[in-house]
Amino acid sequence: MAETAVPSPLRRELRETLRLAAPLAAANLLQMLVYAIDVIFVARLGETALAASSLATTLFGLMMWCTIGLTGACAPLIAAELGRRRHAVREVRRSVRMALWLAVACGLLAMAVAARGEALLRLTGQDAEVSRQAGRFLEILLWATIPNIMAGVLRNFVSALGRPVFATAITALAIVVNALGNYVFVFGRFGAPAMGLDGSAFSSVLTAFAMLGAYVLAIRADRRLRRYHLFGRWWRAEWARLRDLLRIGLPIALIILAEGGLFSSAAFLMGLIGQAQLAGHTVALQVAALAFQIPFGIGQAATIRVGYHFGAGNHAAVGQAGKAALLMALGYMALPAALMIGAPRFVLGLYVDPAAPQNAAMVGFAVQYLAIAAAFQLFDGMQAVLAGALRGLQDTRVPMLLALAGYWLCGFATSVVLGFFTPLGGHGVWAGLAVGLIVVSALLGQRWWRRERLGLVPDWRD
Numbered sequence: 001m002a003e004t005a006v007p008s009p010l011r012r013e014l015r016e017t018l019r020l021a022a023p024l025a026a027a028n029l030l031q032m033l034v035y036a037i038d039v040i041f042v043a044r045l046g047e048t049a050l051a052a053s054s055l056a057t058t059l060f061g062l063m064m065w066c067t068i069g070l071t072g073a074c075a076p077l078i079a080a081e082l083g084r085r086r087h088a089v090r091e092v093r094r095s096v097r098m099a100l101w102l103a104v105a106c107g108l109l110a111m112a113v114a115a116r117g118e119a120l121l122r123l124t125g126q127d128a129e130v131s132r133q134a135g136r137f138l139e140i141l142l143w144a145t146i147p148n149i150m151a152g153v154l155r156n157f158v159s160a161l162g163r164p165v166f167a168t169a170i171t172a173l174a175i176v177v178n179a180l181g182n183y184v185f186v187f188g189r190f191g192a193p194a195m196g197l198d199g200s201a202f203s204s205v206l207t208a209f210a211m212l213g214a215y216v217l218a219i220r221a222d223r224r225l226r227r228y229h230l231f232g233r234w235w236r237a238e239w240a241r242l243r244d245l246l247r248i249g250l251p252i253a254l255i256i257l258a259e260g261g262l263f264s265s266a267a268f269l270m271g272l273i274g275q276a277q278l279a280g281h282t283v284a285l286q287v288a289a290l291a292f293q294i295p296f297g298i299g300q301a302a303t304i305r306v307g308y309h310f311g312a313g314n315h316a317a318v319g320q321a322g323k324a325a326l327l328m329a330l331g332y333m334a335l336p337a338a339l340m341i342g343a344p345r346f347v348l349g350l351y352v353d354p355a356a357p358q359n360a361a362m363v364g365f366a367v368q369y370l371a372i373a374a375a376f377q378l379f380d381g382m383q384a385v386l387a388g389a390l391r392g393l394q395d396t397r398v399p400m401l402l403a404l405a406g407y408w409l410c411g412f413a414t415s416v417v418l419g420f421f422t423p424l425g426g427h428g429v430w431a432g433l434a435v436g437l438i439v440v441s442a443l444l445g446q447r448w449w450r451r452e453r454l455g456l457v458p459d460w461r462d
Contacts, residue, residue: 009317013324017301021328023164025297027155030171032290034178034207035061041182042200049197052133055121056201060114060141062260066253067106067145068152073249074099075156075300076307076392077241082160083311092157093228098242099153100234102249107146114142133197140201144208151208154215154230160304161225163218170214178207251400252391258400262407262436269419269429277426280365287347287366288373288380291336295329295381299388306392315457322389322448326382333381340374369430376434379441386444393456395447402443411436 035057042053077095081088113120118135122128151170158166181203188194195202219225263285270281302325309317339347344367345354354363390399415432418424424431451457 009320010324013305013317013320014328017298017305017321017324017328020159020162020164020301020304021298021325023168024159024300025294027164027167027171028293028297029290030168030175032293034171034174037175037178037182038200038204041186042197045186045196048130049133051127051130052137053197053200055126055130056117056134056137056141058264059117059120060138060145062257062264063110063113064145064148065256065260067103067110067149069256070106070249070253071099071103071149071153071245072156073245073247073252073391073396074153075160075303076248076310076394077244078157078160079304079307079392080311080394083308083314089228092161093230093232094238094241095245096153096157096228096230097234097236098238098245099156100150101237102242102245103149103153104146107149110145110149111142114138114145137197137201140198141204144205147208147212151211151215154212154219157228157230158215158219158225159300160307161228163222163225164301166215166218166222170211170218173214174207174211177210178203181206248391248394248396251396254400255387255396255403258403258407262411262433265412266415266429266433269415270426273419273425273429276361277365279362280369281426281429283348283351283362284366284369284373286351287340287370288377290350291333291340291377292380292384294332295384298325298329298332298381299384299386301325302385302388303392306389307394308392310393310457313458315452318393318451318457321392322385325385325389329381329385330378333377337374337377340370340377344370365426368427372427372430372434376437379434379437383437383441383444386441386448389448390444390456393451395451395456398447399444402447403440406440406443407436410439 038053038057039050042050074095078092081091081095085091115138117138118131121131121134126134155167155170158164182200184190184192185195185199185202186197187199216231219228219230267278267281267285270278302322305321305325306318309321336347345363347370348354348363348366352359352363387399387403390396411432413432414435415429418428418431419426420428422428447454447456
């Protein structure tokens with residue numbers, strides 16, 4: 001009788017990574033649609049309202065990404081605890097509890113910044129009326145801060161515990177809630193007052209609380225998740241675990257700030273070059289951001305899979321988990337790269353009408369920028385996965401320094417030099433973005449491949 005075929009370790013790891021990454025990537029894509037809904041409704045209020053909303057959400061979004069990145073340090077801790085001991089109920093609960101504490105503390109700080117939104121925007125030289133409306137928008141939106149960050153913590157918990165599909169379903173629910181909230185409160189439907197721009201902010205607050213509530217209900221309803229009793233003894237401090245979260249999470253937040261700051265600065269540089277170039281940059285960057293959500297989800301899955309094997313002290317499995325995630329990301333990123341080169345107007349059609357005469361200059365620049373974006377797609381996917389894999393090893397401090405050097409000393413400097421001191425203009429700015437991503441992916445890759453020599457994978461069983 002023929003022996004039953006046993007799947008290879010790499011094939012098994014590919015399957016497990018895909019099982020985690022697919023729903024997480026889908027949730028990331030759906031999250032972009034949640035943000036797009038606000039733009040769709042606010043755009044009908046006029047250019048001033050749209051500009052105010054864009055500025056406010058840019059500031060708010062950067063704070064959210066950083067704080068969710070900081071509290072997201074609970075994911076590698078949970079994965080490592082499960083790797084060391086499959087039924088580490090108490091240890092997992094401690095990590096989540098302290099992450100929720102940190103979410104509240106970070107949320108209060110972010111709320112204080114958002115409350116000064118108008119003054120901050122005026123300091124950057126923004127239009128007075130746009131700043132006033134953006135400030136009012138932030139005064140409402142700030143109430144979404146803490147529930148958003150707490151929902152991020154619970155998303156990490158359900159994903160690490162093998163329920164990433166909850167993240168997809170709850171983000172889909174957020175789309176429905178946000179669309180309905182915008183429809184009701186922006187334009188005053190079903191007897192509600194027409195709040196205009198403020199109504200969109202109010203809808204975002206409702207959406208944040210709906211997401212948090214949905215995670216709580218899902219955790220209580222699921223037998224495997226319910227046994228962790230996450231919300232019991234929530235007042236009990238675990239200072240050592242909080243220090244671990246800060247040790248791992250603060251560098252993650254700074255990496256996000258470095259990368260987000262590079263791309264935000266690129267928009268500022270493009271605005272100095274010309275309005276058509278800025279418009280083309282904005283649309284092309286949206287396409288690149290959409291493509292990035294898949295490797296970002298794979299990177300999140302890599303954090304969990306590598307973290308699990310890290311906790312178990314299984315050196316070989318750590319390597320297989322990283323290799324599986326890299327192969328998956330590289331295989332996918334070839335597709336958007338091909339589309340950006342072969343059918344740029346098709347992908348731009350997701351956001352604008354390429355045939356409209358008024359869009360001719362914008363589309364022309366966007367097509368050229370997409371050609372550069374296609375060139376760095378593989379490196380963008382690699383750096384996302386490598387950063388996620390290193391987080392699984394709880395290695396974040398040195399990657400933070402590498403990211404700062406790559407994005408700013410190399411990427412931003414290249415953008416400035418090529419964009420303003422050569423005839424390249426906007427193409428030079430995008431070349432700088434490519435340089436930053438290439439350098440960071442190379443530096444992170446070198447650290448990942450030297451992980452054994454650097455002692456990043458200790459054997460907990462020794």
